[in-house]
Amino acid sequence: MVLNLPLWATDCLRRAEPSLSPDLPLVLYEKNKGAMRLVALDALAAHAGLRAEQSLAEARAQLPTVQAREIDRSWTSAVFADFADWHSWASPLVAVLEDMTAYGDLVLDITGVSHLFGGEEAMLERVTGRLAAMGITVFGAIAPSIGAAWAISHHGRESRILAPDEVSAALSGLPVSALRLNGEQVAGLAQMGLKSIGQLYQRPRKPLQARFGVSLLTRLDQALGHVSERMTPRLPPAERFAERRFAEPIGLMDDVLAAAHDLAIRLGHDLEREGVAAHSFHLFIYRVDHKVLSLSVNAGRATRDPSHITRLFAHRSERLEGGYDPGFGIDMIRLAASSVDTLDETQMGVFETRDGASDLDRLYDRMTARLGALAVVRSIFVDTHVPERAIKLAPAVSGETNSVLPNTGLVRPLRLLPSPEPISVVAAVPDGPPAAMVWRRVRYGFVKASGPERIGAEWWRAHRRLDLLAPLDAGKTDRDDKPEQMPLLPNLEPFDSAAATRDYYVAEDDGGRRFWLFRLGLFVPGADPQWYLHGVFS
């Protein structure tokens, strides 16, 4: 199914700004090289004879009552993305066709879905009817191929359904521009006197390819369904999901969670039948006014237990706080499972020993759902001598385990300050142990000290600057062809391993407090050494 939304930009602005008068024409303009050109018109403006690419001044002269707004591209695309996602209430596979117009065409794969709405006609009517009720101009078409549906929805100017055997007859009368061709190709075909698609059917293909490129033939074949066309859905399709539609929109989060529990039971049964369980669950909440709210939770151990899943969502929803806004109501929710793993049914045995490991995993899941993934962490040893890097904190649900054994013979503090704090130290001999220090404006006199333990910096990093990692999505080219801007490189000194060598001391003050402090760099006679406090002992 293709939905053609010719006036989406203006329709959407009218919905967002009710102060705009519905009886006066509305246009959107954009500043381009100093000139203000129209980019979107509504039906009234188009009817009055304005066109896109016209300058704003000309349009104002032609039609003095016109209301003009500057287009906010980022806002409009964000709303359109939401709008596209919201259509997954009808079908899980929704794609945006961006090659012809920026906002305008949605493709829904409705294979095996339409019976839920009582047939294709009823579905088309339901989808377009909902949009029309919102004040959005829409033309929909259902056809065996994306190309045919696009052609019908753009040029038929009415909602229509094509059966597989009607395609070539229906397309033959349409102009060639209905094949999603570029301007040059259309103009070239017109020169040859080829105006309608039907005239192309009998033409020899080789000369056409030689003159217009292979894309013309591909488009023709795609429209006729000889070649299949791939669509890239916006949301990854969930293989396993359960959904529920509400006759009356609901609003309270508690109601949503109660419904989610029902869905979790259904999904749990489905997963159990397949002998699998999932690590991640996603709850999509569809609002009446084209918005989708999605919540995701992760479980450390693959699960299909409905009460556990619901509890995770309950905790996750508490973290939303002010972010939950049901708008005019919620009319559908969907619970999807991903990261599926096999989990065979287990029998609770008589000789089972309760080791509490599963309880613990569930506790971590709950805490992670409520507090966030980076809030619940576990220490992982890293094979290095630098104290602050010898331990890293990994999320408890990530399931990362220790592979490096710690060296328990080393004297290490019980608490480590995440960043060492500079202190001023008095030492009896310049390269000797500290005798007193001032830390956080309090003076401590030391009575015992041991050390130094020298921890050298990693020599293989010497004379190297900080590296910048390449951004991960380097392969994705931007639509606006701005030149790639290089990130600003700070003018850092190359890493000097000798200057980063540390001499650690354990020092105890007269009150029995033990500190771990270090002197930075190798001792140089005459230079003032820098001291830092890095940890406290029990």
Added chain:
Amino acid sequence: MTTRTQTATLDALRQTIARIERRPSLKDTTTNSENVAGALPVPSGVMHEVFTDATRNGGATLGFALAQARHLLTPQRPALIYIHLLRDSQEFGLPYAAGLARFGFSPEEVLLARTATITELLWAAEEALACQAVAAVIAEIRGAPKQFDFTASRRLSMRAASAGASLFVMRYGTGREASAAGFRWHLTPERSAAMPFDAKAPGAPRWLARLEKGVLDGRVNGQWLLEWREHGLLECVSPFGGAAEHAAADRRSTLHGSEPAALGDGLSQTG
């Protein structure tokens, strides 16, 4: 005969009170002492408040809580959860797994939870206590936040009693509010024990723990000078008088005044 009925009545009353308070009765507390290793025969399923005067003693309170929690870890209850506020991590320092490993805690056992607000911290503490696999929860609360009132502490102590996990709340400062904690400790670090072969190096940590609330080992307001070794807590000299004497003796034996200069000369290489 009369005395026997009296003791029976007294026992029954104690049981009733314990049931009301959902806490092990005082009698249990003393009988538990054989199966708890170490110096302090503290039962599990209790809420402790560990006070110390300033945040710079934070290492000592963490050590004290860990030393007690160590005895609570069993194969059935393998986990220890440390909860603190995210903004306090630089103030106190994070528990360092390499240091914990020295005292017998493996990093799998200790989970760190960092919350943004006190409300979340209290929620996390309660949720963790309710889990059957958690042996102890250590929560760090700086100052006297409004949310941590008597009701909150009562709730936590009841949760600890019903689930059988211990809760250690680490508090700082000299103020004391009403709380439902079973034990309230006041902890001060003491000079460490002498290190064998090196008198100038810090040895095993020692603390002076004073019980401000609760009855332990039949003593009210008991005072212990404790030493923490790799294999557990050790009481140095038992009753109060001895401990002070011991501390004084210890103080005499260690370096003082002009000694740090001497320290530098005979620099230990044992590091």
